[in-house]
Amino acid sequence: MECKARVIANVVLLQVDGRIDHTTAQAFESALAPHLAGCTGEDKKLLLDCGGLVYISSAGLRVLMIAGKQCRKQNGKMVVAALQPMIQEIFQISRFDKVFEVFPTVRAALENISPAAASAYEDP
Amino acid sequence: MPITSAPYRVSVTVKAQTDSIARCAEFVLAYATAAGLSRARLPEMELVIEEVLVNICRHAYSDAPGEVEIRCVRADSEHLFVEFIDSGKPFNILASPAPDLNVDVNERQVGGLGIPLICAMMDEISYCREGDRNILRFTARLPR
Numbered sequence: 001m002e003c004k005a006r007v008i009a010n011v012v013l014l015q016v017d018g019r020i021d022h023t024t025a026q027a028f029e030s031a032l033a034p035h036l037a038g039c040t041g042e043d044k045k046l047l048l049d050c051g052g053l054v055y056i057s058s059a060g061l062r063v064l065m066i067a068g069k070q071c072r073k074q075n076g077k078m079v080v081a082a083l084q085p086m087i088q089e090i091f092q093i094s095r096f097d098k099v100f101e102v103f104p105t106v107r108a109a110l111e112n113i114s115p116a117a118a119s120a121y122e123d124p
Numbered sequence: 125m126p127i128t129s130a131p132y133r134v135s136v137t138v139k140a141q142t143d144s145i146a147r148c149a150e151f152v153l154a155y156a157t158a159a160g161l162s163r164a165r166l167p168e169m170e171l172v173i174e175e176v177l178v179n180i181c182r183h184a185y186s187d188a189p190g191e192v193e194i195r196c197v198r199a200d201s202e203h204l205f206v207e208f209i210d211s212g213k214p215f216n217i218l219a220s221p222a223p224d225l226n227v228d229v230n231e232r233q234v235g236g237l238g239i240p241l242i243c244a245m246m247d248e249i250s251y252c253r254e255g256d257r258n259i260l261r262f263t264a265r266l267p268r
Contacts, residue, residue, distance in 0.1 A: 021174055022142050055167060057174045058238035065234050072229050086167045093244045094237045095225040 003031035009117035011045045011110060017052030020060030029063045036067055039076035045113050046071070049106050051082035061094055068099045081109040130159035135195040140185045140210060142178060148194050149173045152206055155196040159204050160266045168245040169206070172262055175238035176208050176217065184212025184258055202268065208260045215258050216251045218243075 001024035004015045012035045020028045039046045071078040081103040083091060091097050103109035110118035136151045138144035149170050156169055173194075180192055190212050197205040222240055223233040243249060248263035 022145065022178060055170070057171055058235070058241060059174075059178075061237045062235045065232060068229055069232070069234070090171075090241060093241055098226075099229050099232065 001028055001031075003028065005035060008110070008120050009114055010042060011047055011114050011117040012039075013047050013049055013106065013117075013121075015049040015052065019055040020053065020063070021055060021057045022059045025057075025059035025063050028060060029066075032063065032067055036070055036076070036078075039071055039078060040074045041076070044076075046076070046078040047106065047109050047113065048078070048080045049082055050080055050084070050087060051106070053087055054084060056087055056090055061090070061096065064096065065099065077113055079103060079109050079113060081106045130155055130196075130198050133195065133197045135193055137191050137193045140177070140181050140190050140192045140212070142181060144192070145174050145177050148177060148192075152194060152196055156204060156206075156264070159196070159198050161204060161264055162267050165264065169264065172206070172242045172245055175242050176260065179217055179220075179238060180208065180210050180212065180215070180258075183217075184210050184215040187213065199263075202266050204264045204266055206262045206264070208258075210258050211256050212258060214253050216253075217260060218249060218251050 001016070001018040001020055006013050014032070014035055016028070018024070035046055038044050067078060070076075079101045082105055083102060091102065101112070103112065107118065107121065107123060110121050134155055136148065138148055152169060152173055153166050156166060161169065177192065184190075190210060193209040195207040195209065197207070199205050217239060220239050223236040225240065246262040247265045250261045252259050
């Protein structure tokens with residue numbers, strides 16, 4: 001599991017690659033924590049780019065659920081984008097599509113949550 | 125029966141600990157591939173292995189460590205069984221309370237998602253207690 005963050009206007013784009021399972025869930029939690037702090041209102045929004053995420057188990061969903069709850073509590077916005085089919089299936093089964101807004105692409109997510117970030121974003 | 129390189133039955137016994145998950149996954153996925161399970165379903169099978177082993181460690185062997193036997197059986201040309209056999213406390217994963225997935229985020233339970241996931245991933249699941257053993261069987265349909 002690898003996380004790479006970059007800031008685009010008021011959005012932290014966190015690229016999550018690899019696997020989030022029982023061995024890597026804690027590392028994912030630690031990587032996510034600094035970006036959750038301050039994720040509130042329009043100041044800072046969080047977008048997870050899951051295009052490179054190939055596997056997630058309940059250990060990873062647990063971390064995401066805690067993050068989703070924290071965001072809700074601090075009036076923050078955290079959304080996810082570019083889920084691979086397997087991850088999308090897992091999101092549907094566990095109704096995580098009700099916990100997070102899910103977008104087909106990073107660009108679609110940015111256009112929805114931050115026009116400023118969308119215009120500054122260059123497609124890879 | 126279609127031509128396949130999978131023997132009728134194989135099994136591996138490992139310590140019931142999360143460190144064993146990778147080895148079990150490798151073992152089962154190699155068999156499932158040889159038996160003809162579609163590639164798209166291999167990650168589902170991998171997820172089942174992780175979730176089941178974590179639950180066996182956490183519940184069946186919560187008091188004392190033990191072992192788990194994982195048995196793969198090509199039941200017939202259309203069905204693959206993956207069985208988890210442990211000698212821990214009686215533990216029926218199918219009887220575990222499922223979290224309510226339809227409530228608002230604030231009300232959602234953290235965790236407990238492993239069981240709904242594996243129930244959705246496999247075609248059939250059965251549990252029985254035989255003597256001092258828990259036997260959990262997953263059935264995956266093979267493509268015709």
